[in-house]
Amino acid sequence: MNRMLSRVAGVVCVVCSAVVVCSQVQASVIPPSPMMAGGQVGELGMFHGMISINPANEVVVHLGPGMSPAGNMPVLPLKFIPDSHPTYTDESGTGGPNWTVLNGKHINAQLGWLAENAGTWTVPSGSAVWIEPISVTGPGTLEVFEGGQAASSPLLPLSAHTLDPIFVGGQAWKWFDPDVVASNPAPPFPASGSGIMVHNWYATDAPGLYEVQYRVFVGDATTGVLDPTYTPAEVAVSWVPEPASLTIVSLGALMLVRRSRQSR
Ligand SMILES: [Cu+2]
Numbered sequence: 001m002n003r004m005l006s007r008v009a010g011v012v013c014v015v016c017s018a019v020v021v022c023s024q025v026q027a028s029v030i031p032p033s034p035m036m037a038g039g040q041v042g043e044l045g046m047f048h049g050m051i052s053i054n055p056a057n058e059v060v061v062h063l064g065p066g067m068s069p070a071g072n073m074p075v076l077p078l079k080f081i082p083d084s085h086p087t088y089t090d091e092s093g094t095g096g097p098n099w100t101v102l103n104g105k106h107i108n109a110q111l112g113w114l115a116e117n118a119g120t121w122t123v124p125s126g127s128a129v130w131i132e133p134i135s136v137t138g139p140g141t142l143e144v145f146e147g148g149q150a151a152s153s154p155l156l157p158l159s160a161h162t163l164d165p166i167f168v169g170g171q172a173w174k175w176f177d178p179d180v181v182a183s184n185p186a187p188p189f190p191a192s193g194s195g196i197m198v199h200n201w202y203a204t205d206a207p208g209l210y211e212v213q214y215r216v217f218v219g220d221a222t223t224g225v226l227d228p229t230y231t232p233a234e235v236a237v238s239w240v241p242e243p244a245s246l247t248i249v250s251l252g253a254l255m256l257v258r259r260s261r262q263s264r
Contacts, residue, residue, distance in 0.1 A: 028089045033150035034110045050116035059216050059233040079242035080106035097163040105203040113175050114197035122178050128221040132172035135213040140206025146191050147200045160188040172224045207241040
């Protein structure tokens with residue numbers, strides 16, 4: 001299992017560190033992927049939650065721009081692309097995603113989840129690493145759709161973005177499942193459970209400051225029930241309107257996400 005995760009992560013690093021140039025000529029209109037050296041809108045590059053499990057069975061998450069391999073970087077808010085972006089097209093007829101769910105919304109895909117020190121840790125078969133929003137504050141509703149990597153990525157290309165709604169009602173989303181990794185030896189890998197870098201799409205109708213508190217935990221691979229032998233990690237990520245000169249709407253203190261785990 002370790003060998004598998006290591007192999008996957010090795011490819012991810014190549015993709016992440018490469019300067020990605022989109023040379024595709026296509027009639028479709030798709031949203032711009034975040035890239036390591038910018039490329040989404042101006043300076044907006046990738047921002048990562050890098051996940052590992054230490055020998056004391058503690059989940060550790062380091063947040064930062066780029067690959068930020070060690071320690072927590074100053075956490076800057078991510079910036080929504082304004083709702084004046086082009087109208088995206090429905091690619092589902094050709095096996096791609098239906099990008100229209102992002103139309104008319106302020107969107108952002110800078111945040112990616114990936115393994116830190118991949119190959120040096122794993123979880124047992126039947127367990128998985130889950131990511132769960134435990135609180136959301138903001139002036140409106142924040143939607144999240146399952147993404148992937150970038151247009152040129154063979155691992156999770158744009159066509160592999162499911163755009164399935166995730167985190168709905170506070171539901172956890174499965175990021176790494178060793179059994180999923182073992183049963184998917186070749187790309188494109190599934191966004192959910194693959195443990196590779198996945199950039200989900202955040203969208204809202206109401207611009208403003210949004211903050212999400214995430215819990216990253218080890219739980220049952222099917223039910224997501226927390227395994228108490230592992231200590232979860234919690235991190236906060238925030239998004240603001242772009243351009244930054246827009247008035248930041250005060251926190252609405254809306255608890256849009258309820259804990260669902262307790263009811264399971
Ligand atoms: Cu990334």
